[in-house]
Amino acid sequence: MTKARQAVQEILDAAGTPLCALDVEERAGSLCDPATIYRSLHYLEERGLAESFVLHCEAHGTERYYVSGKAQHRHWFHCERCHRFVDLGACRVEPILRDMEDDTGVTIRSHTLYASGFCSACRGL
């Protein structure tokens, strides 16, 4: 584990919310080059130490977000107004996916689920 990879891992572990590459860069300061951030994220994801999903938000465009792979697999909500993520808790769709596998014959190795709308703070605005 190199210094850069270690730092990225710790940033994700401590975040408590999905981070895009730029978020990680900011938190890493001048520790390493942006390209190394990307490479470290890939490195961690390949080894299951990080997970990612791609979210499209009207305001920010398409961005890939990363979370630590050390926490329990969970899903996220993205607020279209304040652009914060809300933790929706541990994954509840595994049984449904298993049904879908039975129905269609596919073998599911991974899935992406996220929701968007307004968080409770932004709802009445």
Place this chain on the structure above:
Amino acid sequence: MTKARQAVQEILDAAGTPLCALDVEERAGSLCDPATIYRSLHYLEERGLAESFVLHCEAHGTERYYVSGKAQHRHWFHCERCHRFVDLGACRVEPILRDMEDDTGVTIRSHTLYASGFCSACRGL
């Protein structure tokens, strides 16, 4: 409804699988400029005539896929080997999302769910 928008709508309605912008372009032939394809897709999505999701596949990178908004809302599986989509059937996660709303206080306006792995044809390779 202009000629270009009409054509894009018909392409999505007839597709039976999610299409990326390039797929739509190919099917539209020289009917219009690529920029007009993108603009038409946005136009249709704003009006609920199309839906999209962003999928990241190791082999193809990050791409946005569109489906007709006229069919029932459903979810898709993406094969990591042959890169075809398999229809997973009508959405089954609405009740779970409603529970998540109750648990967290967020208001969900849309959600994205897709799975990936190997389709039945690619499984034994």
Place this chain on the structure above:
DNA sequence: GTTCCTTTTGCGAATGATTCGCAAAATCAA
């Protein structure tokens, strides 16, 4: 701690999907 080999990094250039600016073309309403 020197030597040789493998891996990682920085830096700048390239990519590729998508978006923009703007003037021409098409639509629409009166």
Place this chain on the structure above:
DNA sequence: TTGATTTTGCGAATCATTCGCAAAAGGAAC
């Protein structure tokens, strides 16, 4: 028709991400 509004084509610009490559770092025997 006419003038206003919307849409389109085309090329340039964006922007996140990736690449190429040479320098730097790390590692395992001598």
